[in-house]
Amino acid sequence: MNEIANLARIVTSRSLASLPILDLRSRQTNKENQFVATLAESPEVTQLQVVKTLYGKSTPANVRALQKLQSRVRSKLLNQLYFLDHSDPRHLVSRRYELECLDLLHKVSILYSEREYKLTERLLQRCLRLAEQGEFTQYVVQGARMLRNLHAEQRQPVLYKKAAKVLHRAQQLLTLEDEAEQLYRATQLALGGSVASRRAILAMLPDRIEQLEALHRKARSFTTYNAVYRARIAYEELQGNFQEIIRVTGAASRRLRDGKLNARRFDIRFNHFMNIYAYLRSRQPMQGLRLAEEYNRDFHPSSNNWFYFQEHHVLLALHAEQYERAQQLMGVITKNPAYLIQREAALQRWDLYKGYIDFVMPPQRVTTARQRQIAQWVLQLPEYSRDKRGHNVAILVLQLLHFLRERNLEEVLLRLERLRKYQQRHLYEPTTLRSRLFLRLLQVIVDKNFDAAQAAERGKVLLQQLQETPPPGEAFAEVEIIPYEHLWELVLSLLREGAPVAKESELAS
Template identity: 85%
Template sequence: MNEIANLARIVTFRGLTSLPVLDMRNNQSNKENQFVSILTKAPDSTQLQVVKALYGKPTVANVRALQKLQSRVRSKLLNQLYFLDHSDPRHFVSRRYELECLDQLHKVSILYAERDFKLSERMLQRCLRLAEAGEFTQYVVQSARMLRNLHTEQRQAIPYKKIVKVLLRAQQLLAWEDEAEQLYADTQLALSGTVAARRAVLAVLPCRIEQLEALHRRARSFTTYNLVYRARLAYEELQGNFSEMIRVTAAAARRLREGKVNARRFDIRFNHFVSIYAYLRSRQPMQGLRLAEQYSRDFHPSSNNWFYFQEHHVLLALHAEQYERAQHLLTLTAKNPGYPNQLETALQRWDLYRSYIEFVLPPQRVTTARQRQIAQWVLQLPEYSRDKRGHNVAILVLQLLHFLRERNLEEVLLRLERLRKYQQRHLYEPTTLRSRLFLRLLQVIIDKNFDAAQAAERGKALLQQLRETPPPGEAFAEVEIIPYEHLWELVLRLLREGAPVAKESSSV
């Protein structure tokens, strides 16, 4: 009882007079809870709207009162971060184990400062076991260092010598992991740069992977394994070797099942995402769709990862020509409360996917204002935009399809000319062959005066070459929202329905 009595004494005599947290379960409404409720229900509320809701009138005094309330609530919300629930397995798995280590270290730091060495030692030993089980080397070092200091202060020679051995071993392991993380960070920074920077890092990646593998052979830790695994995936992705990406992700999943990878650390969601992405890019959409249905349960709808996963889920359905399924998935995604909070570029990608889906599906009798808005947005997009890198061809092609359906000859010719210029300026590398082949097919429809039968016959060789050309690596890719082969069939179908005509001719 002495131990808990000492703890009770510390908390009683050193505790704050009022708890610096929000009582969210208190039935009695107060300004703090009202403020949180308003922001939760309407996160885009303006200061004026909040002042009116809380105080009735937007006076200067009420604005100042809100500012004080805002500061107080912010501090209390930050304190509530200590009490979040991290048990849901659909979140990043290592988070709850890492936070458990941090929680122990935080409490021990306070107890140690209060000179409660006995409880400090017990909690540090527990923290050390947790850190070793999770292979959190930095926390192994922290725990061992604090235990060493504690044994020194208490003049405990035997436990001191034991923990020093643990500390030295962990410090060496951490040095290897730090070296590996620096190598990987340098690589990641280059991969997030321009296409030229990514091509440059592609040349040195094999050497860096060898360095990472050498460090892993020394450390044999989860951290070094994970860095090798991710570097290999990045390398194969840059090369367009998607079948190897499937093999690497399958091998990682197998190692996890066999207990050869730390289950407290390995992010199975990332492995799932890369796997279905590789099936998408390797033109195996049906296999990818089956896995996506199975994997989707491992992603929490409140996370950004869920949206990235759903994006590729939709693309798999589009590539499998399951357009109604793609529309269902997109509708499901748009209903997620976090949908409007995505980056503007992400929202525009979703609008582009929606435009393609609505184009290929049978036309609806009623066109909503939102559909008209999206259609107008697509038609007004510029010929080339850096923030839409990878989607410029898709945008121009969708505009072309729209005017082919409208049979507007002038606009069709304008889009074909823009595509030709875009090809000359941006699609000259060997890795852009699929896009260039498709754009050459589109030029055939002009050569054959928009005659579907003649264009199909003239384009046979190009179409076969397109089918035999694999997708390029991620560093160089234009995203095919719908595969070029399927788009060519759609172009021919539109031409069979009627060739585009000049405005003067259409009025005759």
């Protein structure tokens, strides 16, 4: 009872007068809870709207009151972070175990400063076990250092030497892990940069992977394994070697299943994501779609990872010509409460995907303001935009398809000219061959005066070349929302319905 009595003494004698957290389950309404509820329901709400909601009208005094309330609530919400539920397996699996170590280290620090040594030692031993099981080497170092110091202070030489030995071994391991992480993070930074920086890192990656593998052979830890695993996937992705990514991700799944990977650390969601991405890029959409349906359960709908995963889920459906399935997925995605709070660039990608889906599966009627906005947005996009790198051909092609369906000769010729200019300026590398071949196919329809039969015949050789050309690596790719081969069939089917014609005003002039 002594331990718990000491703990009770510490807590009762040092507790704050009022708890600095929110009682979100309280049945009694107060301004703090009303403010939080308002923000949760309407994240985009303005300060003026909040003032009117909470205080009835906007006055300088009420604005000042809101500012004080906001400061108080922010502090309490930060304190509330200690009490989040991390048990859902659809989030990053390592988070709950890492936070458990941090929670124990926080408690131990307080108990140590209060000189409650027995409970401190017990919690430190528990923290060390958890840190070692999760291979959180930095927390093994912290815990072992605190335990060593505790034994020194209590004049326990045998226990001191034991803790010092654990600390020394963990510090040596942490040095190797830090070096591996530094190499991988520098690689990751370059991968997120320009095409030039990605080409530069592509040339360096074999040596860097060899360095990482050497570090892993010395450390044999999850952290060094993870650096090798992710760097290897990045290398194969840049080269366009998607079959190898399928092999690497499949091997990782088997190792996890066989207990050879730390289940408390390995992010199966990333493995799933890269696996279906590789099936998409290696032109095996049916297999990828089947796996995406299976993997979907491992992603929490509230996370950004869910949206990234669903992008490839939709693209797999489009590549598999499962257009109705893609339409169903878009319905689920747009109904997600977090959909509209994504970054603007992400929302525009979704709009582009929806533009293609609506083209192949036209809705019965355009009813919502958002649908009308998307239709206008797609048609007014610029010829070339750096913030839409990888999607510029897809944007111009979608515009072209729209005007082919409208049989608007002037706009069709304008888009074909824009595509020609875009090709001259940006599609000159060998890795852009698929895009160049498709744009040459589109030029055939002009050469054959928009005659579907003649264009199909004249384009046979180009189509064969396109079918035999694999997709390039990620560093150089234009995204094919619908494969170029399928788009060519769409173009021909539109021409069979009728060639584009000049407007009467043009004919009169």
